[in-house]
Amino acid sequence: MIELREVRFGYDDRTILGGIDLxxxxxxxxxxxxxxxxxxSTLLGVVAGLVPGYTGGVLRGDVLLDGVxxxxxxxxxxxxxxxxVGQNPAAWFVTDTVEEELxxxxxxxxxxxxxxxxxxxETLDLLGIADLRHRDLRTLxxxxxxxxxxxxxxxxxPRLLVLDEPTSALDPTAAEDVLATITRLVHDLGLSxxxxxxRLERVVPFADRMCLLRSDGTVLVDEPAAVLADSPIxxxxxxxxxxxxxxxxxxxxxDARRRTSSLRSALDRGPAxxxxxxxxxxxxxxxxxxxxxxxxxxxxxxxxxxxxxxVTALMGRNxxxxSTLLxxxxxRLARTSGRLAVGGADPHQLKRxxxxxxxxxxxQTAADLxxxxxxxxxxxxxxxxxxxxxxxxxxxxxxMAPGIDPATHPRDLSEGQRLALVVAIVLTARPPVLxxxxxxxxxxxxxxxxxxxxxxxLAELGHAVLLATHDVEFVARVADDVVVLAEGEVVSAGxxxxxxxxxxxxxxxxxxxxxxxxxxxxxxxxxxxxAG
Amino acid sequence: xxxxxxxxxxxxxxxxxAWWAWAIGLAxxxxxxxxxxxxxxxxxxxxxxxxxxxxxGVWARAFRFYLxxxxxxxxxxxxxxxxxGSGTAGHVLLDLPEIPLPDWAAxxxxxxxxxxxxxxxxxxxxxxxxxxxxxxxxxxxxxxxKRLMKSLPPALYEIGTALVVAVTVxxxxxxxxxxxxxxxxxxxxxxxxxxxxxxxxxxxLEDAFERSxxxxxxMDTRGYGRPGAAPPAQRRxxxxxxxxxxxxxxxxxxxxxxxTSPWWLGMPMMGAGIAVALAGFVLAGRRVVRSRxxxxxxxxxxxxxxxxxxxxxxxxxxxxxxxxxxANPPVAEMPQVSLxxxxxxxxxxxxxxxxxxxxxxESRELESVVESDEDVAEERLxx
Numbered sequence: 001m002i003e004l005r006e007v008r009f010g011y012d013d014r015t016i017l018g019g020i021d022l023x024x025x026x027x028x029x030x031x032x033x034x035x036x037x038x039x040x041s042t043l044l045g046v047v048a049g050l051v052p053g054y055t056g057g058v059l060r061g062d063v064l065l066d067g068v069x070x071x072x073x074x075x076x077x078x079x080x081x082x083x084x085v086g087q088n089p090a091a092w093f094v095t096d097t098v099e100e101e102l103x104x105x106x107x108x109x110x111x112x113x114x115x116x117x118x119x120x121x122e123t124l125d126l127l128g129i130a131d132l133r134h135r136d137l138r139t140l141x142x143x144x145x146x147x148x149x150x151x152x153x154x155x156x157x158p159r160l161l162v163l164d165e166p167t168s169a170l171d172p173t174a175a176e177d178v179l180a181t182i183t184r185l186v187h188d189l190g191l192s193x194x195x196x197x198x199r200l201e202r203v204v205p206f207a208d209r210m211c212l213l214r215s216d217g218t219v220l221v222d223e224p225a226a227v228l229a230d231s232p233i234x235x236x237x238x239x240x241x242x243x244x245x246x247x248x249x250x251x252x253x254x255d256a257r258r259r260t261s262s263l264r265s266a267l268d269r270g271p272a273x274x275x276x277x278x279x280x281x282x283x284x285x286x287x288x289x290x291x292x293x294x295x296x297x298x299x300x301x302x303x304x305x306x307x308x309x310x311v312t313a314l315m316g317r318n319x320x321x322x323s324t325l326l327x328x329x330x331x332r333l334a335r336t337s338g339r340l341a342v343g344g345a346d347p348h349q350l351k352r353x354x355x356x357x358x359x360x361x362x363x364q365t366a367a368d369l370x371x372x373x374x375x376x377x378x379x380x381x382x383x384x385x386x387x388x389x390x391x392x393x394x395x396x397x398x399x400m401a402p403g404i405d406p407a408t409h410p411r412d413l414s415e416g417q418r419l420a421l422v423v424a425i426v427l428t429a430r431p432p433v434l435x436x437x438x439x440x441x442x443x444x445x446x447x448x449x450x451x452x453x454x455x456x457x458l459a460e461l462g463h464a465v466l467l468a469t470h471d472v473e474f475v476a477r478v479a480d481d482v483v484v485l486a487e488g489e490v491v492s493a494g495x496x497x498x499x500x501x502x503x504x505x506x507x508x509x510x511x512x513x514x515x516x517x518x519x520x521x522x523x524x525x526x527x528x529x530x531a532g
Numbered sequence: 533x534x535x536x537x538x539x540x541x542x543x544x545x546x547x548x549x550a551w552w553a554w555a556i557g558l559a560x561x562x563x564x565x566x567x568x569x570x571x572x573x574x575x576x577x578x579x580x581x582x583x584x585x586x587x588x589g590v591w592a593r594a595f596r597f598y599l600x601x602x603x604x605x606x607x608x609x610x611x612x613x614x615x616x617g618s619g620t621a622g623h624v625l626l627d628l629p630e631i632p633l634p635d636w637a638a639x640x641x642x643x644x645x646x647x648x649x650x651x652x653x654x655x656x657x658x659x660x661x662x663x664x665x666x667x668x669x670x671x672x673x674x675x676x677x678k679r680l681m682k683s684l685p686p687a688l689y690e691i692g693t694a695l696v697v698a699v700t701v702x703x704x705x706x707x708x709x710x711x712x713x714x715x716x717x718x719x720x721x722x723x724x725x726x727x728x729x730x731x732x733x734x735x736x737l738e739d740a741f742e743r744s745x746x747x748x749x750x751m752d753t754r755g756y757g758r759p760g761a762a763p764p765a766q767r768r769x770x771x772x773x774x775x776x777x778x779x780x781x782x783x784x785x786x787x788x789x790x791x792t793s794p795w796w797l798g799m800p801m802m803g804a805g806i807a808v809a810l811a812g813f814v815l816a817g818r819r820v821v822r823s824r825x826x827x828x829x830x831x832x833x834x835x836x837x838x839x840x841x842x843x844x845x846x847x848x849x850x851x852x853x854x855x856x857x858x859a860n861p862p863v864a865e866m867p868q869v870s871l872x873x874x875x876x877x878x879x880x881x882x883x884x885x886x887x888x889x890x891x892x893x894e895s896r897e898l899e900s901v902v903e904s905d906e907d908v909a910e911e912r913l914x915x
Contacts, residue, residue: 083753
């Protein structure tokens with residue numbers, strides 16, 4: 001139904017899309033994948049009509065909707081046929097309440113009130129958000145917001161749904177909900193869907209075809225198994241499949257599980273015991289923390305111990321109190337009761353400058369920390385405020401993300417580079433404790449590998465690291481311990497292997513396939529090697 | 533449901549126009565009087581109606597800010613009367629020395645004896661001003677300001693949307709300011725207020741800019757600003773008619789204010805201009821293809837409430853004309869009230885009887901409970 005022909009897009013100095021041919025048929029779910037910064041969002045914008053209107057740049061080629069060229073039409077004139085949901089749905093909401101938001105697009109199309117009433121009810125039921133209809137949009141959780149954003153375009157009855165990273169901010173369960181909803185739309189309504197996603201492991205099982213956008217701006221379009229056979233980015237399941245030489249590659253955990261018999265003999269002995277990081281002295285000691293925002297109690301008696309040289313992952317659904325716990329450990333938030341010692345002191349009693357030396361924190365929107373024009377200036381400012389010798393911050397940055405031009409504007413950095421810069425700035429004060437809030441958001445597999453290496457190195461150097469995240473695969477790779485929060489209480493805590501094995505929602509793919517002994521693909525690889 | 537039980541009234545939001553008409557009526561009533569008893573009564577009436585009829589939206593909680601603002605106005609007005617001296621003769625309460633001012637400031641005096649009369653005059657005046665602010669605040673608390681803007685005629689839709697967006701951006705800006713302030717605490721920075729301001733402002737403004745772009749894109753992808761089906765010729769005609777009408781209005785205003793211009797350039801020109809502009813309005817509205825989801829309609833309660841406000845203002849005006857002693861009591865005597873003045877104030881209570889219950893979380897839950905009760909009853913009947 002929609003076809004891109006020889007689409008080229010770029011700015012004066014660089015090419016983003018270099019001659020893309022893509023065809024999406026009726027009722028098809030097409031997955032768009034590629035490394036960070038390769039132009040996935042740009043391609044989606046071209047389909048929706050937002051590029052080049054909102055981005056600048058030069059667009060060539062043609063976009064056909066049912067054989068008619070629409071490349072000259074802005075997004076608003078394609079709205080009846082193409083529904084677009086952007087990366088951060090909260091920023092896209094126009095109205096206050098769920099019901100009004102669902103009706104907004106229809107109002108623009110001038111549909112009669114009876115039709116609008118009917119479609120709003122249908123959509124509320126279809127997405128399972130009927131009980132939210134009068135709710136203020138800002139009070140919704142991430143998963144709910146995402147579903148409302150999808151509903152808001154669905155009411156216009158588009159034929160193609162374009163989604164930009166619909167699950168990147170969601171906890172595993174909410175992400176599965178949203179993806180299940182999308183699959184249902186494809187099956188029940190015959191909707192076509194074009195979805196860009198970083199965490200392939202979530203979407204690959206549902207995709208009919210996959211479009212891999214390469215760094216040179218070209219695409220490879222085929223069945224997911226064929227594309228993933230030698231794609232530079234691959235979910236752990238596919239890596240496992242490649243390792244075991246399974247043909248065709250398994251795309252769902254169920255597929256893979258049925259083929260594990262060929263590996264059983266080699267893996268009988270279980271994973272080789274890799275040397276665990278030895279816990280150092282206790283850096284953070286929290287007991288029975290109770291923290292409230294106004295009258296709403298967010299943390300109800302959380303106890304937690306962090307040791308030097310260990311990486312601890314903090315998991316739990318959206319709104320379970322992860323960020324609040326991090327800010328309490330940092331010292332900004334006061335507690336109602338409970339004991340807390342970070343580096344031997346109560347952080348809330350410290351002055352701001354002293355807090356920075358006790359615990360460094362990287363907030364959810366890391367860019368909030370940056371305010372200067374170049375990377376070099378940011379680093380110099382960090383050195384100065386931490387009373388550090390000149391060049392310490394730049395040195396940290398070079399270790400974490402080598403090859404950044406110091407004259408670059410921080411906003412021009414890729415997501416991963418910007419995160420590295422902020423981590424470097426925070427670490428310049430040499431805090432023994434590092435707290436990270438959702439650091440993997442928007443990072444591709446390569447950037448996550450780099451981040452994992454950085455965190456491992458920090459642990460080696462004797463930092464205690466606590467990171468809040470939804471990314472189970474990343475946790476499997478980097479964490480020593482896991483703490484799971486629910487409704488402000490710790491529901492399980494302990495070594496990563498035990499905790500993720502206990503709850504299926506947090507289990508990484510390799511564990512789902514091979515059983516509770518196995519956490520990571522590299523463990524399987526070394527076991528296979530040992531077995532010859 | 534048995535006949536003996538009164539049917540529960542459906543909770544719903546009233547047309548915002550009704551609340552604004554009511555509030556403006558009461559504000560007008562306040563402007564016609566400086567009688568403190570009447571003003572206090574009006575204030576009580578407004579508060580009672582707000583408490584009884586407001587929903588639980590964010591805007592509804594803003595009322596106490598308006599109340600506080602009203603009190604501040606009363607205090608400031610009275611203080612000004614003390615500081616700037618009054619020169620009013622009367623009972624001296626506090627004999628402050630007058631600060632002599634140079635000749636060029638003749639007519640202004642600083643401090644000086646404070647008389648009871650001057651204090652009361654300042655107080656009455658401040659109360660009148662404060663009451664107007666409280667009435668406007670009541671309208672804001674009772675009627676969702678966004679819905680009011682959405683009820684604008686179709687030709688003004690774009691302006692209405694721009695206002696709605698502007699209103700939405702403010703709380704978001706506050707959110708992002710809070711977030712950035714917290715984040716900036718995590719890194720040290722250069723001391724000094726100016727540079728500290730930069731650390732704070734740059735991320736906030738960048739964030740605001742990005743949000744605005746995202747919002748614009750979000751509205752665009754959902755069809756905001758789709759051109760109607762009108763052919764270009766009609767669009768040009770509409771534009772020309774609007775422009776001509778506005779020019780006519782301008783010329784008319786000029787003619788009306790300038791006594792030397794010929795008579796036909798005054799009222800007739802202004803009337804003609806308004807008529808042409810209105811025609812342009814209607815034409816422009818006709819080519820708009822948008823529709824409204826659950827449009828607010830004027831129903832009997834709305835009409836009644838709007839009329840009560842108008843009536844209150846009208847009666848207060850009559851009192852101001854006919855019973856000057858009641859409307860503007862002299863500061864030397866105890867203020868009096870009359871029946872008509874009381875009626876003017878109490879007319880403001882009509883919404884207590886006329887308005888349907890406000891939409892709140894409880895009223896919604898109550899209704900769904902009623903519904904499920906009915907479901908149960910139906911089930912029983914069937915079985």
